[in-house]
Amino acid sequence: MGYSTTFIKNGKVEKVGTGGLVPKSNFPPGDYEGQLIQRVKTTGHGGTGPKHYTYYQWNGSNWKQVSNKEGAQIWSEQLAAAPEKLEELGYGGLGGIEAKPIDAPTTSTLRYPKDKLIDASSDYVVFEFVKYNPPFGRDSQTNQQRYTYNAGVTNDALEKVKVQIDDGIDTLVLPMPQDLSNEMKQNWEGKSFSGLGKGAIGALAGGNLSFTGDKVKDLGNNLKALTTALTASALNSVPGVGGNLSINDLTGATRGIVLNPNAELLYDSPDLREIGMTFKMVPRNETEAKQIRSIVNTFRSASLPQWGSQGADEGLDSSFSDVTFISVPLLCKFTFMTGPEPHKYIAQFKPCAIRQVQVNYTPDGTYATYDGEEKGAPVATELTVQFLETKLVYASEIKAGF
Numbered sequence: 001m002g003y004s005t006t007f008i009k010n011g012k013v014e015k016v017g018t019g020g021l022v023p024k025s026n027f028p029p030g031d032y033e034g035q036l037i038q039r040v041k042t043t044g045h046g047g048t049g050p051k052h053y054t055y056y057q058w059n060g061s062n063w064k065q066v067s068n069k070e071g072a073q074i075w076s077e078q079l080a081a082a083p084e085k086l087e088e089l090g091y092g093g094l095g096g097i098e099a100k101p102i103d104a105p106t107t108s109t110l111r112y113p114k115d116k117l118i119d120a121s122s123d124y125v126v127f128e129f130v131k132y133n134p135p136f137g138r139d140s141q142t143n144q145q146r147y148t149y150n151a152g153v154t155n156d157a158l159e160k161v162k163v164q165i166d167d168g169i170d171t172l173v174l175p176m177p178q179d180l181s182n183e184m185k186q187n188w189e190g191k192s193f194s195g196l197g198k199g200a201i202g203a204l205a206g207g208n209l210s211f212t213g214d215k216v217k218d219l220g221n222n223l224k225a226l227t228t229a230l231t232a233s234a235l236n237s238v239p240g241v242g243g244n245l246s247i248n249d250l251t252g253a254t255r256g257i258v259l260n261p262n263a264e265l266l267y268d269s270p271d272l273r274e275i276g277m278t279f280k281m282v283p284r285n286e287t288e289a290k291q292i293r294s295i296v297n298t299f300r301s302a303s304l305p306q307w308g309s310q311g312a313d314e315g316l317d318s319s320f321s322d323v324t325f326i327s328v329p330l331l332c333k334f335t336f337m338t339g340p341e342p343h344k345y346i347a348q349f350k351p352c353a354i355r356q357v358q359v360n361y362t363p364d365g366t367y368a369t370y371d372g373e374e375k376g377a378p379v380a381t382e383l384t385v386q387f388l389e390t391k392l393v394y395a396s397e398i399k400a401g402f
Contacts, residue, residue: 004040030058036075037063097150099348099401101126101335102160103171111173112281112295114288118173120339125277127172128335129302130158130351132328153351153391161330163298172295176336177277182347184393187268192261273389275349280363282380289370289377296359299385302330303354329354331390348401352387359383 003021006013016022016037027037039054055071056063066074105111105118105126118124133152151157162168193201248258283289306327333351336343361367363382370377393402 004042005037006040007035007037024056024063027056027063030060030063033058033060034074036066036071038071038075097154097350097397097400097402099335100155100342101337102128102130102155102158102333104340105171105173109171109173110169110291110294110298112175112279112288112291113284114291116173116175118339122337122339123176123343124337125174125176126335126337127174128333129161129163129170129298129330130333131161132331133157133159150350150391158331158333158351163302163330165298165301166294169294169298172298174279174295177279179276179278180346182273182275184273185271187271188265189268190263191266192263194259194262198262270392272392273349274355274387275352275389276384276386278382278384280380280382283370283374283377286373286377289374292381293377296381296383299332299354299357299383300359302332303357305329332387334387342401344401349387350389350391350393350402352389354385355388356386357383358385 005016005022007016016027022039035058037056037058039056041052041054043050043052053068053072055066055068055075057066057071057074116122116124135152137152160170162170252258281292281295283292306329308322308327309325310327331351332354335348336346338344342348360382361378363380368379369375370379
């Protein structure tokens with residue numbers, strides 16, 4: 001016998017509590033009126049027998065049990081809801097995402113320094129390498145997940161991949177980088193509007209389309225004489241004029257006036273965040289020298305595409321696709337940590353693409369290597385990695401750590 005207790009939250013089906021049989025008294029408050037909790041009881045040895053469903057619906061103040069028929073219908077409707085209905089149902093839009101590692105690092109996780117112990121006061125970075133989820137892939141997401149912006153980059157959706165270095169590496173632990181900053185860039189631009197143009201746009205904003213048409217007609221009439229008498233294109237063809245004359249050039253040169261720019265500041269869009277990290281690593285023994293080499297090669301390998309389609313060429317002849325396509329590089333999910341918890345004072349990032357990997361084997365200005373057991377290992381290696389975030393960050397996500 002087994003139990004599964006779930007609800008639709010932030011665009012996907014999530015467990016209630018830690019899963020299993022959760023008493024109704026322990027249900028969390030609902031996120032929106034009409035939200036359902038589905039409890040599934042599976043009988044038989046190993047949970048292979050028939051399934052029995054129970055549904056509870058949030059009415060704004062508490063959870064009320066509804067009939068199985070009604071609950072099953074509402075549950076399926078919410079899962080298959082059209083995109084425009086998802087926000088109304090409470091699980092569309094951004095979708096939830098947590099600022100924490102997929103898996104906690106262990107004592108066997110590749111790290112530098114090799115013997116660095118992690119305690120409650122340790123600050124460090126966990127790097128995990130994951131498969132790129134095509135945002136519009138055919139089989140990567142369930143119906144309701146397709147309509148949430150973060151669906152493909154949640155910890156549940158990400159698939160960790162071993163980078164083929166040594167025995168395969170999917171997680172790294174490094175100290176905090178030498179220079180750490182976080183820049184969020186917004187694109188604003190000044191736009192110019194003529195007096196008549198401002199009136200026409202204002203009328204359009206108010207829904208008065210006929211007035212807008214009148215304003216545009218007035219604009220044409222007022223400029224008709226000017227453009228007829230002072231046609232820029234005609235004057236530009238006259239030898240010696242110089243070409244590329246604008247209306248402002250003509251009115252300024254003939255009447256000492258130019259069009260009032262009436263500049264207004266308008267918002268355009270946010271930029272994807274970028275971040276660079278630099279680590280200077282100095283090996284103290286042969287083992288650490290090998291680990292530094294593995295760390296460097298892991299980032300280099302993860303940043304590169306794979307030859308061929310790597311199984312993503314369903315329906316195509318493999319002999320054709322292997323020479324026609326290359327596979328998208330891995331993504332890197334990194335988390336700034338303090339002890340076992342995500343760092344509360346440093347902004348976290350969603351999974352990132354690795355844009356550039358730079359390795360400097362002479363960070364001190366002179367080429368020098370170790371002799372003896374570490375023969376050939378650089379005395380110091382400086383690794384710089386440039387990342388580009390795969391998703392935009394919105395205002396509501398700042399409180400989640402981003």
